[in-house]
Every structure is written in structure tokens, then in C-alpha cells.
Amino acid sequence: MNIVTAAFEVSPFAKTGGLADVTQALPLEWTKQGHNAITILPKHRGINVDEFGFKKTFLTLNVPMGFSTEFAGVWEGKFPNSDSKVYLIEHEAYFNRDGIYGNPDSYFDNDRRFIFFSRAIFETIKALEITPDIISAHDYHTAYTMAFLRSYYKHEERFSKTAGVFTIHNLAYQGKYDPWRVMDFSGFGMKEFYPGSWFEKDGVVNCMKTGIMFADKITTVSPNYAQEIRQPYYSEGLHGVLNQRGGDLIGILNGVFYDEWNPKTDEKINIKFSSDNLDQKRANKFSFLGSQGLTNNDDLDLPLVCMVTRLTEQKGIDIIRERLDNLIGDKKFRFAILGSGQQNYVEYFNYLKWKYPRNAIVNIGYDEWYAHNLIAASDFLLIPSRFEPCGLTQMYGLKYGTIPIVRSTGGLADTVDEYIPEKKVGTGFVFNNYSADDFEFAMSRALDTYYSAEHLNQIRLNAMAQDNSSVKQAIEYIKVFGWALEKFNK
Ligand code: ADP
Numbered sequence: 001m002n003i004v005t006a007a008f009e010v011s012p013f014a015k016t017g018g019l020a021d022v023t024q025a026l027p028l029e030w031t032k033q034g035h036n037a038i039t040i041l042p043k044h045r046g047i048n049v050d051e052f053g054f055k056k057t058f059l060t061l062n063v064p065m066g067f068s069t070e071f072a073g074v075w076e077g078k079f080p081n082s083d084s085k086v087y088l089i090e091h092e093a094y095f096n097r098d099g100i101y102g103n104p105d106s107y108f109d110n111d112r113r114f115i116f117f118s119r120a121i122f123e124t125i126k127a128l129e130i131t132p133d134i135i136s137a138h139d140y141h142t143a144y145t146m147a148f149l150r151s152y153y154k155h156e157e158r159f160s161k162t163a164g165v166f167t168i169h170n171l172a173y174q175g176k177y178d179p180w181r182v183m184d185f186s187g188f189g190m191k192e193f194y195p196g197s198w199f200e201k202d203g204v205v206n207c208m209k210t211g212i213m214f215a216d217k218i219t220t221v222s223p224n225y226a227q228e229i230r231q232p233y234y235s236e237g238l239h240g241v242l243n244q245r246g247g248d249l250i251g252i253l254n255g256v257f258y259d260e261w262n263p264k265t266d267e268k269i270n271i272k273f274s275s276d277n278l279d280q281k282r283a284n285k286f287s288f289l290g291s292q293g294l295t296n297n298d299d300l301d302l303p304l305v306c307m308v309t310r311l312t313e314q315k316g317i318d319i320i321r322e323r324l325d326n327l328i329g330d331k332k333f334r335f336a337i338l339g340s341g342q343q344n345y346v347e348y349f350n351y352l353k354w355k356y357p358r359n360a361i362v363n364i365g366y367d368e369w370y371a372h373n374l375i376a377a378s379d380f381l382l383i384p385s386r387f388e389p390c391g392l393t394q395m396y397g398l399k400y401g402t403i404p405i406v407r408s409t410g411g412l413a414d415t416v417d418e419y420i421p422e423k424k425v426g427t428g429f430v431f432n433n434y435s436a437d438d439f440e441f442a443m444s445r446a447l448d449t450y451y452s453a454e455h456l457n458q459i460r461l462n463a464m465a466q467d468n469s470s471v472k473q474a475i476e477y478i479k480v481f482g483w484a485l486e487k488f489n490k
Helices: 018-032 110-128 144-153 179-185 207-214 223-228 239-244 279-291 324-329 343-355 368-377 393-399 410-415 436-450 453-465 470-489
Strands: 002-006 036-042 055-065 068-078 085-090 134-138 163-168 204-206 217-220 249-251 304-311 334-341 360-364 380-383 403-407 429-431
Touching: 002 018, 002 110, 018 036, 018 134, 018 470, 036 110, 055 110, 068 110, 085 110, 110 134, 110 144, 110 179, 134 144, 134 470, 144 163, 144 207, 163 207, 163 470, 179 204, 204 207, 207 239, 217 470, 223 249, 223 410, 279 368, 304 343, 304 368, 324 334, 324 343, 334 343, 334 368, 343 360, 368 393, 380 393, 393 403, 393 410, 393 453, 403 410, 403 436, 403 453, 429 436, 436 453
Parallel strands: 002 036, 002 134, 036 085, 134 163, 163 217, 217 249, 304 334, 304 380, 334 360, 380 403, 403 429
Antiparallel strands: 055 068, 068 085
């Protein structure tokens, strides 16, 4: 199959969250499985084109934007250690900026940047003379590819049998914009914007809705989230739209790209380890704590509970902050966090660090290396999310024997099972209610297990044996692509 992946962030080139991990893993797996997968993203300023070996092509794109045409360049390269091709769309004014979406707040013209990029996808495909079977677009930034495909490009021979598949990574971000701008940039015009149209929701443009309505198939990142978002609590207002397209909405669990996240081979971590030599995991913890300035006088064996996360309301920090202070004060565990985001949360964690300089390790920022080392070194990984479409870190934790403590929501519920000591089954600690009491109880179960060598060993073995590979995920997507294409073969 010829598959074009369109995304605003793709690892290892540009990343703010799990979206980039998925848009890396999928094309890489498809390429390994024999498909012709190409990936297109903007040439953000932060991408080091020399390091990744990108070369500027001679192509110039003429990208229609409303009544005018804008021009863009194209850079060509590959994912590291793969033949899977990657194209960067170059536009000085739109993409040569410090941030991907903003710095620190969203750019005022994101609507325009997203429309331009979505339109440029098609012009790139034409310039490269590819005939795609599938355009796989990720999240609201690229949602307009679905509308452009159906409305403008399906009339061209090259796209006449191309199916559009739209993947929802997080419904909390929908792209709500001023219709006068977006309907103009996209060329559809205000005549297409009326109550109930595929572009409109609550009086404004809603990119997520547009992607959902125009796509041939819609996927989201876990089976449980696919069910949850049909309900008002989780749908962020789009349950009506999602139920309307319910027959075409499929949940596919995200997978882990184990070439990148495997404690046996991870070049980023201090000491490699596997389930055969778990004492090396302990050595990793000591080495990490040493690197943070702790010494043998600091009770290095205290359970280490970590978080690696964006600091937003979604991630459940409100419930843990009711209890963390006391729990750390009681020396129940040592806490470590790597995160960036909302200032109120940053201040809270800095306060913990000030109060417990040796038992609260706080790193505010974004740091890939630190993320790998922290996950490898910790005993537990805390993910108390209010909602979590899939979540990748719990799957990294499982692979590294770092036991997840999670709230049962979205993909967390699909990937972590409560450990049952009597049966010795399960991979983590799970609580249902979004409450501080339930969080604390799950913590106490986890800490009890830590002090039983037998059960600690067992739960780690269970966790490390779980296969959440992106290989499976990639195969599931191909099945959905097959269904999306069926209409052309009838
Ligand atoms: P989300 O996409 O909602 O942020 P996921 O769990 O799906 O959550 O993916 C988060 C990804 O971002 C993981 O790869 C995680 O390791 C990474 N990550 C999150 N915060 C940081 C950080 N501060 N530094 C480095 N990596 C981070």
C-alpha cells in the first residue's frame, strides 16, 4: 500500500508528546512490513536538518490558500536507520519559528498554519508523483486534509481511489477557530458554514469535527477511549458527532517502538538490564540518584515513584497534590518528576522540592535522555490521569519493570491490570475514582508490594513480559485501511 502520514510532529524530528511517538512508529513499521510509507511534516526551526541528513529538493509547491497561492519548498530525508522517507515542508513565515504550536502560548495564526500544511500535503504528493492509497492524518492540525481530499482532490485521477483515515489522539484539543478566517483560507467560503455543517460546531469552526465527518474511517488510540468518547463526560462536546460516525470509529491501541524503548538496548540509560538481571535495575536507580546528588546516607532503597508528563489538568495532578506532601513527608517513598507545562503545577512541584530537597526530585523541562533514565531507574510510574486517550509512558514503564500506578481510564485501562498477589497475575495498581483517597489506597498497595521481594519480582516479570509492540498496532491500521479502501473495489 502507498500510505502518506500527515502530522504536525514526528519523532525524532519534532516532538511535544505521544503524537510524535506514534507518527514515528507507524511509518517505520509499515515500511518494515513492505508498504511504501512516506511521512510529511512541517520544517520546524527546531529540526536539525544536517544531523538527520535532510536535503533540499528542487520542488516548489504552489499551495492554494483561498483566492491566493502561496509557495513552499520541500526537503527530503529518511528516518534514522530506516529507508522510510520523510518530507519536510518549508515555509519561512509559517514554520521557521521557535515552537511547534506556540512559544509558550499558541500562535495567533495557528488556524492558517494548519490549513496551509494540510493543503500542502496534496501538493507535495502531486510534486512527488505518488498515487496514495491512504492519507493517514493525525489530530486536528491535519484534519482539513480529509475535507480537501473529499471536496477538491478526489476529482483528480491521482486521488480518485485514495481513502482518508483520520486519527484522534486527544479530543481535548479540537482546533476551534474563527470561521471568517478558516473558511476563507480553506477556500470553502462562508456558504459552507451554517449550523450543523461539517465545518461548524457551536458557532465556530471545529477542525476535529471536520476531520471526523469527512474521513472514510476514524481511528483513535485505544479501544477503551473509542467507547468513552461516545459519552458526554469524555467527548468534550463531540459525542453527537462521534456517535453519528460510530460505525466507522475504531479504537486501536497505540504501541511502543521497542527499538527506542527497550532496557536491554537503550543507549540513553546508565546501565542496561532485562528481566534476567533485575539487580541491574536497582543499580540504575542508585546511579540515577547519585547523579541527582544523593549519597548512601540518603536511604537510596526507598521506593522511587516517578512521573514523566505534560503538566496539564488532564494528567491528574489535582488529586495527587492533596496527598503527596504528607506521603513524602512520612518517607513512604521518594518522588521524582520530569515535566513541563502549566505554571501553577510547576510552582507546586518546586515547593515540594524546596520542602524535601532529598526526597522530591523535580526537573521542570523537556528532556528525552532524562525521561529514559528516570523511567529506567524508578520502581513505580504514577499516571493518575483524569482522562488518558492511550498513554505511552505506562507502556514504557511496563517494559522497564517500572510498575504503573494508574487511574482506570482510556488506554490506561486497556494496558494495566491490577496485581493480585494470591494469583500472582497483573502488571500494576489501578484505581477507578478520580479521588485522592483512591489514589492513596493504590499507592499503599504498590508500596506493600515493594517490600515483598517475591511479589515485587513477580509483578516486574509480569510487566516486562507484556507485549505492547507497535508491530501489532501497525497491522491493525493496515486492516482499517483495507476497510477504508473497500468502497473503491465494490
Ligand atoms: P501525551 O501525549 O498526552 O503527552 P503520552 O503518555 O501519550 O502523553 O506521551 C507522552 C510522551 O512524551 C512520552 O514519550 C513521554 O516520555 C514524553 N514526555 C512527556 N513529558 C516529557 C518531558 N518533560 N521530557 C521528555 N519527555 C516527555
